[in-house]
Amino acid sequence: MSDTLANAPIAERVRFKADRVGTTAKDWVQLLKPRVISLVVFTGAAGMFMAPGHISLFQAVVAIFCICLASGAAGAINMWFDRDIDAVMQRTITRPIPGGRIPEQEALAYGVGLSCLSVCLMWVATNALAAGILVFSIFFYAVIYTMWLKRSTPQNIVIGGAAGAFPPMIGWAAATGHMAILPVVMFGIVFFWTPPHFWSLSLYACKDYGRAGIPMLPVVKGARHTRWQIFGYTLVLLAISLVPSFLHLCGWVYTTTALVLGLGFIACAVRVLREEQDANGVSLKGDKAARISFRFSLAYLFLLFCGLLADHALQIWLGA
């Protein structure tokens, strides 16, 4: 980027590049945040497989496809709305809109179009409850989190995290048409997992968020406070993850998995707390502990839900 362009207002920079760069299929896929979708879809599928009753293979495949589509569509609307801040953050500057490869209006039409398609398809293929929670999740992520909370409060992801916690409930609703305690507990697990997941990343992406003027926790309250919050939420997460065991909704396979993973996540949080830091809590070690904690968070959620599924499969096999 030339010096003149780098100094131009953000909207100018985006428009300047949009006039000059070609679009590929990869850009349209990137607009959906595909790697995030993979874990979202997995938690939705886990909710579906944990549910009692029968769902045809066709319905199951369509429901999972709809969660995938909806999550991607909400991500595209998020990238459309955030095109100004994505253009100033190093982590996001090469995304399709700030990179000038997809014009902003097309990105918006794409996100809204896919949202409508996913909800209608879910309704036709499964039921109104699943479609209703799906549309609420899209609204929560694209409007409540992205357009309101993200730019207004350091608690943005605590409240906004609810959007990403709905998929297990959607999967369960698609399979049964009603709600139960287990999918609500699964919602709670993803809900309390989100703060340590995101704040670990925000510790080392803090400068980016500060530059963009986004009030993420380490920007507003500092790194030390964020480290303690990560630790606190991993303790709550361990407690919530053991609720299915206390309610006798699952057996020892899940309980052991939840204990081992929960203690592992707490150990990561302790490392984050104890990492060598300056007087403001800023890492002197390149945020190594926070990077490990972020990566662990992804493995944690995947493996915990694998434990839930394995436990369920074992109980079916034993005829319980």
Ligand code: HEM
């Ligand atoms: C409001 C809640 C959430 C926030 C603010 C958040 C934030 C983030 C951010 C900023 C990244 C880095 C993305 C990048 O560099 O492109 C990320 C990565 C990721 N998030 Fe989250 N996240 C949230 C919820 C979730 C949920 C609910 C899931 C899945 C269940 C999830 C799964 C992932 C995955 C799999 C990655 C890694 C993507 C990669 O490897 O590029 N996140 N998250």
Ligand SMILES: CC(C)=CCC/C(C)=C/CC/C(C)=C/COP(=O)(O)OP(=O)(O)O
């Ligand atoms: C079914 C359905 C609609 C599910 C939604 C799933 C969901 C809420 C995922 C959140 C994932 C995510 C990367 C949020 C970060 O947004 P950000 O804008 O803070 O991160 P960024 O700075 O990387 O853009």
